[in-house]
Amino acid sequence: MEVKDALIKYCLRLGDDALIVGNRLGELCSKGPFLEEDIAMTNISLDLIGQTRIIYSYAAELEGTGRTEDDYAYKRPEKEFQSALLTEQPNGHFGNTMARQMIYSVFYYHLFTELSKSPDEKLAAFAAKSVKETTYHMRHSCEWVVRLGDGTEESKWKIQDALNDIWSYRHELFEKDEVDLTLADLGIIPDTANILDVFNNSINEVLNRATLDAPEEGWKATGGRSGRHSEYLGTMLAEFQSLPRAYPDAKW
Amino acid sequence: MSSDNQFPQWEVFVQSKTGLPFKHVGSVHAADAEMALQNARDLYTRRMEGTSLWVTLTDSIVASSPEDSDAFFDPSNDKIYRQPTHYIMPEGAKNI
Amino acid sequence: MEDKKRLEIFQAKIDREEKIEPKDWMPEDYRKHLIRQISQHAHSEIIGMQPEGNFITRAPSLRAKVVLLAKIQDEAGHGLYLYSATETLGITRDEIIEALHAGKAKYSSIFNYPTLNWADMGAVGWLVDGAAIVNQVSLQRTSYGPYSRGMVRICKEESFHQRQGYEIMADMAAGTPEQKSMAQDALDRVWWPSIMMFGPHDADSPNTGNATKWKIKRETNDELRQKFIDKTVQQAELIGLTIPDPDLKWNEETGHYDFGEMDWDEFWSVVKGYGPCNKQRLGHHQKAHDDGSWVREAANVYAAKQSKKNKVA
Numbered sequence: 001m002e003v004k005d006a007l008i009k010y011c012l013r014l015g016d017d018a019l020i021v022g023n024r025l026g027e028l029c030s031k032g033p034f035l036e037e038d039i040a041m042t043n044i045s046l047d048l049i050g051q052t053r054i055i056y057s058y059a060a061e062l063e064g065t066g067r068t069e070d071d072y073a074y075k076r077p078e079k080e081f082q083s084a085l086l087t088e089q090p091n092g093h094f095g096n097t098m099a100r101q102m103i104y105s106v107f108y109y110h111l112f113t114e115l116s117k118s119p120d121e122k123l124a125a126f127a128a129k130s131v132k133e134t135t136y137h138m139r140h141s142c143e144w145v146v147r148l149g150d151g152t153e154e155s156k157w158k159i160q161d162a163l164n165d166i167w168s169y170r171h172e173l174f175e176k177d178e179v180d181l182t183l184a185d186l187g188i189i190p191d192t193a194n195i196l197d198v199f200n201n202s203i204n205e206v207l208n209r210a211t212l213d214a215p216e217e218g219w220k221a222t223g224g225r226s227g228r229h230s231e232y233l234g235t236m237l238a239e240f241q242s243l244p245r246a247y248p249d250a251k252w
Numbered sequence: 253m254s255s256d257n258q259f260p261q262w263e264v265f266v267q268s269k270t271g272l273p274f275k276h277v278g279s280v281h282a283a284d285a286e287m288a289l290q291n292a293r294d295l296y297t298r299r300m301e302g303t304s305l306w307v308t309l310t311d312s313i314v315a316s317s318p319e320d321s322d323a324f325f326d327p328s329n330d331k332i333y334r335q336p337t338h339y340i341m342p343e344g345a346k347n348i
Numbered sequence: 349m350e351d352k353k354r355l356e357i358f359q360a361k362i363d364r365e366e367k368i369e370p371k372d373w374m375p376e377d378y379r380k381h382l383i384r385q386i387s388q389h390a391h392s393e394i395i396g397m398q399p400e401g402n403f404i405t406r407a408p409s410l411r412a413k414v415v416l417l418a419k420i421q422d423e424a425g426h427g428l429y430l431y432s433a434t435e436t437l438g439i440t441r442d443e444i445i446e447a448l449h450a451g452k453a454k455y456s457s458i459f460n461y462p463t464l465n466w467a468d469m470g471a472v473g474w475l476v477d478g479a480a481i482v483n484q485v486s487l488q489r490t491s492y493g494p495y496s497r498g499m500v501r502i503c504k505e506e507s508f509h510q511r512q513g514y515e516i517m518a519d520m521a522a523g524t525p526e527q528k529s530m531a532q533d534a535l536d537r538v539w540w541p542s543i544m545m546f547g548p549h550d551a552d553s554p555n556t557g558n559a560t561k562w563k564i565k566r567e568t569n570d571e572l573r574q575k576f577i578d579k580t581v582q583q584a585e586l587i588g589l590t591i592p593d594p595d596l597k598w599n600e601e602t603g604h605y606d607f608g609e610m611d612w613d614e615f616w617s618v619v620k621g622y623g624p625c626n627k628q629r630l631g632h633h634q635k636a637h638d639d640g641s642w643v644r645e646a647a648n649v650y651a652a653k654q655s656k657k658n659k660v661a
Binding site for chain 1: 397404
């Protein structure tokens with residue numbers, strides 16, 4: 001695969017992940033369990049969509065065809081989105097949201113830490129900026145998993161349930177396809193196999209503090225990187241893209 | 253639901269730049285110190301208003317009472333010799 | 349000290365434009381009035397998150413999405429500053445929220461209307477935040493310290509809200525015919541509720557007496573409303589939109605705009621609970637509150653456990 005093509009795809013992949021999970025968090029506005037938490041989750045959503053905009057812009061620059069961040073977000077069909085299935089899983093109850101955010105932010109914390117060493121300056125700068133935000137996101141969601149795990153009986157079974165449900169969605173983050181192999185070979189991106197241990201350690205540390213059990217391994221969600229999503233993304237995109245699609249001549 | 257868990261109240265102090273004093277900006281509700289710090293950061297430093305934060309339980313604050321303000325603060329009122337402007341310097345004296 | 353003497357000291361402070369602080373003695377009516385006013389202001393910010401929140405997932409560009417999210421986040425923050433100020437008056441947050449759910453505490457009735465197209469995001473920012481700014485700038489000089497400081501903070505943040513709203517309206521008014529039509533439609537629906545945000549005519553306003561004497565309120569409803577209209581008409585004209593008031597006319601003599609009579613029947617009906625979204629707004633807030641109960645409980649129990657652990661250790 002051409003390096004440039006791989007890099008464009010990789011950037012879009014990072015952007016898609018952040019956008020879809022950021023959009024999910026945005027749905028929670030005015031629905032948080034208390035007002036301070038509403039602000040916290042919106043804040044995270046803002047950070048994530050901000051990340052999307054930066055990395056989409058880089059992809060657009062590399063592509064050089066005049067497509068913009070909004071073209072990527074609003075004009076691509078579902079099949080072209082490479083977001084991991086994890087990101088489109090519904091918010092459910094607060095425990096579901098925090099479990100999803102924990103997995104997401106722990107992974108990206110470790111990924112961005114390594115990615116900030118990339119010889120590709122723009123990618124490195126993006127990762128360096130994003131790791132600061134992700135550190136905060138990680139702290140936030142992990143602390144909540146601990147509070148819920150070591151809280152009341154009700155919160156314990158709810159968060160355990162939530163972890164059991166989301167467990168299958170971790171593996172996809174570590175999948176490697178031609179895009180990853182092309183770029184990792186040249187050292188442009190890290191080999192995710194190298195962050196698997198630290199990822200697992202971080203998660204296990206949280207589970208221990210939370211007095212929770214690591215769920216059993218079951219099936220492994222897959223398909224997002226090649227455009228095969230769960231049933232959620234279609235509905236999300238229908239809503240998300242509705243205005244530009246209804247008024248294709250309009251500028252917003 | 254009586255005294256529903258809206259959490260204890262914490263007072264927030266922000267230091268806008270290193271070296272400057274911490275300023276009281278308001279309060280947040282939080283269940284524990286870590287949450288208080290995060291909530292304070294989300295609420296009071298969205299526009300880069302700070303480099304450092306203090307949070308403390310509202311109940312821990314000890315405040316002077318307005319009734320005592322006479323006894324507390326007036327005695328400093330007439331000790332103007334504590335102010336540098338009280339002293340007359342010879343014309344031309346520099347760096348003093 | 350006798351209450352009569354205390355009242356004199358209190359009024360003298362007010363007359364000297366000194367702030368009243370939480371630990372100062374204050375008449376019960378002053379305290380009650382402030383609790384009602386500040387908490388209702390807080391509730392307005394928080395309920396206001398809902399009509400705008402309706403368009404987060406449909407924001408038509410990434411920039412629009414982050415701007416909208418940031419704006420709503422600010423509203424939540426304003427709600428929190430105001431809760432914070434109310435709590436200094438000896439009421440707890442639980443009590444404040446209970447009053448909202450029980451229908452005892454009100455919020456700005458503009459939020460009992462639905463948001464129906466993207467231009468509503470523009471109209472709400474431009475007109476509703478615009479009206480709020482006029483009111484809040486005046487309140488910066490209110491006599492109660494924590495409320496005044498809260499207002500100063502809020503005013504700093506509010507002007508971006510109005511500008512993002514006006515920008516949306518301007519862009520849409522200059523866009524495709526459908527966009528312009530949406531913008532005009534939004535203005536048609538949001539205009540009257542916005543000017544009614546300033547409350548009834550001064551003559552029909554029961555609480556004004558003390559509010560003015562105690563400098564809680566620095567200008568009257570009609571004065572503020574006139575200020576807002578005078579500022580806004582030109583803004584509408586500039587972007588080619590028509591304010592839905594056939595009686596709106598510049599008055600050379602007074603140097604102000606004359607405007608039509610507001611529909612007070614509708615206003616009071618909505619305030620009493622019969623607006624299109626009253627039930628929905630309160631229900632939504634109640635549900636989020638109830639759904640979150642187990643989370644709040646867990647956080648409390650966890651904190652208590654930690655604190656026990658720390659004592660033993």
